[in-house]
Amino acid sequence: MDLPHKNAVYKLQDYWDERYTKEENFEWCKSYDDFKELIHKHLRNSDRILILGCGNSALSEQMYKDGYRNIVNIDFSPVVIENMKRKHKHLVEMEWLVMDITNLTFSPNSFEVVIEKATLDALMVEERDLWNPSQEVRDRMDSVLKQVSHTTHNHVLGNLCISQVGHSIFYPHLPPPHPPIEDNYEPLPVRKYFKGSNKRVNS
Numbered sequence: 001m002d003l004p005h006k007n008a009v010y011k012l013q014d015y016w017d018e019r020y021t022k023e024e025n026f027e028w029c030k031s032y033d034d035f036k037e038l039i040h041k042h043l044r045n046s047d048r049i050l051i052l053g054c055g056n057s058a059l060s061e062q063m064y065k066d067g068y069r070n071i072v073n074i075d076f077s078p079v080v081i082e083n084m085k086r087k088h089k090h091l092v093e094m095e096w097l098v099m100d101i102t103n104l105t106f107s108p109n110s111f112e113v114v115i116e117k118a119t120l121d122a123l124m125v126e127e128r129d130l131w132n133p134s135q136e137v138r139d140r141m142d143s144v145l146k147q148v149s150h151t152t153h154n155h156v157l158g159n160l161c162i163s164q165v166g167h168s169i170f171y172p173h174l175p176p177p178h179p180p181i182e183d184n185y186e187p188l189p190v191r192k193y194f195k196g197s198n199k200r201v202n203s
């Protein structure tokens with residue numbers, strides 16, 4: 001797949017729709033095998049799991065085959081949701097929904113776990129300095145994280161965030177409403193899982 005001329009297009013639904021008419025599978029950041037140790041450690045098979053911006057990644061399928069059946073996948077591209085629904089119709093307990101992560105419509109406490117991989121990045125594609133984002137992006141990110149908190153159960157296990165933004169961080173106890181990231185996250189020993197990962201928030 002050719003790289004787009006401008007990073008800014010990664011935030012456009014049209015870009016993704018067009019891309020997903022041609023592309024069957026692409027794994028952003030890391031594959032399930034790279035971090036499944038974390039999943040096994042922190043998730044129960046019975047957990048209700050929301051995957052934000054699923055794209056055409058094999059993550060949900062691999063988790064499903066690993067025993068995590070209660071997965072809802074969302075993406076704002078109807079093209080990829082249709083493709084994934086068709087491709088995985090035999091995985092009957094898994095759901096695929098067209099939904100924008102900036103406007104989640106789930107009832108409160110619908111999930112124990114929320115996973116995002118390379119999706120929050122799409123909200124920041126116009127930033128010049130990821131470590132000093134604009135107020136607009138901070139507000140957008142804050143809004144998404146608040147909605148995620150609202151969507152997750154009071155006894156939330158955590159949110160797994162694998163993005164350039166999150167730099168592979170895991171929020172083991174994220175109480176709603178979401179507090180400032182700086183004060184609350186516990187970085188994992190990500191080097192163990194993400195060899196070669198670039199700049200990190202914490203060492």
Ligand SMILES: C[S@@+](CC[C@H](N)C(=O)[O-])C[C@H]1O[C@@H](n2cnc3c(N)ncnc32)[C@H](O)[C@@H]1O
Nearest residue numbers: 016028053054055057075076100101117118122
């Ligand atoms: C970089 S891809 C990552 C796909 C997949 N999570 C992976 O790891 O391979 C970003 C995905 O987020 C989706 N996306 C971007 N902005 C979104 C939004 N506002 N709401 C829902 N999905 C969004 C795109 O359609 C795309 O599938």
